[in-house]
Amino acid sequence: xxxxxxxxxxxxxxxxxxxxxxxxxxxxxxxxxxxxxxxxxxxxxxxxxxxxxxxxxxxxxxxxxxxxxxxxxxxxxxxxxxxxxxxxxxxxxxxxxxxxxxxxxxxxxxxxxxxxxxxxxxxxxxxxxxxxxxxxxxxxxxxxxxxxxxxxxxxxxxxxxxxxxxxxxxxxxxxxxxxxxxxxxxxxxxxxxxxxxxxxxxxx
Numbered sequence: 001x002x003x004x005x006x007x008x009x010x011x012x013x014x015x016x017x018x019x020x021x022x023x024x025x026x027x028x029x030x031x032x033x034x035x036x037x038x039x040x041x042x043x044x045x046x047x048x049x050x051x052x053x054x055x056x057x058x059x060x061x062x063x064x065x066x067x068x069x070x071x072x073x074x075x076x077x078x079x080x081x082x083x084x085x086x087x088x089x090x091x092x093x094x095x096x097x098x099x100x101x102x103x104x105x106x107x108x109x110x111x112x113x114x115x116x117x118x119x120x121x122x123x124x125x126x127x128x129x130x131x132x133x134x135x136x137x138x139x140x141x142x143x144x145x146x147x148x149x150x151x152x153x154x155x156x157x158x159x160x161x162x163x164x165x166x167x168x169x170x171x172x173x174x175x176x177x178x179x180x181x182x183x184x185x186x187x188x189x190x191x192x193x194x195x196x197x198x199x200x201x202x203x204x
Contacts, residue, residue, distance in 0.1 A: 016114045019139075021146050022089060022106035024072050024080070028146040030113065030139070035091045035151050037101065039109055042086040053079075056105055059088070066090065068103040069155060075130050080105045093151045102155055113146075115139050120148065 019030035045057035045068050054074035058065050068088060072080045080086065085108035092099050123135035136148040 016116055019113050019115060019146075019148060020089065021110040021113060021141060022087075022104075023108045023110060024075070024106060025077050028110060028141055028144065029071075030146045030148050031089070031091065031104075031151050033112060035093065037090040037092055040088050040090065040103075042082050042088055042105065056080075059103065061090065061101070061103075064101065066101050066103050068105060070105045071154065072105070074154070080107060083107065085109075091151055091155070093155045100155075110141075113139070113141070115148075121145075123147070 018033040020033050020036050021028055021030040023029075040061075043059070045059055047057040048055065048067075054070050056068040056070040058067050060066075070080050072078065087106055087109055088103040089106055089109070090101060090103050092101050094100075120137040120139050123132050123137050125132060130147060130149075134150055134154045136150045138145045138147050140146075
């Protein structure tokens with residue numbers, strides 16, 4: 001009986017998934033930690049003409065042009081106003097058959113949480129600004145819930161599939177305007193336990 005219980009516990013631990021939580025406005029969101037490459041301080045973002053309003057612009061991340069997404073606008077809120085804790089979460093998502101690197105503007109990063117499948121509840125069908133298609137579910141975070149985002153759904157849209165053309169233009173026309181962010185955060189992102197552990201790198 002004890003052996004069976006140990007096997008059950010081990011199986012449960014294997015199913016644990018980690019999520020990075022961050023704030024957008026007064027709502028807490030989370031994305032799979034496997035999708036997170038690094039976190040950088042919010043710096044100069046170059047606006048690219050003819051792109052949707054929720055595409056904040058592009059940054060030059062160590063020689064690569066990376067689009068920056070303002071999810072607040074995509075979720076029909078006011079545009080994010082940069083402050084002391086504002087940062088960009090660099091993520092990797094699938095767009096079509098290829099992987100793409102993109103940045104998400106966050107008002108602040110909170111923590112890394114461990115979630116088991118049974119701790120994830122069905123996404124709400126009302127009371128949230130986010131389309132249900134964008135959500136994997138929701139989980140308790142203190143006295144409130146955080147919404148688990150499906151990055152492939154949130155960041156893979158028809159408008160986004162057209163973005164490489166604009167990014168290529170930005171790389172050629174606006175390269176001199178783009179500031180280069182510093183090296184990645186020392187250590188692994190998975191070591192973050194709360195907001196105090198986040199040391200976002202600052203653009204030079």
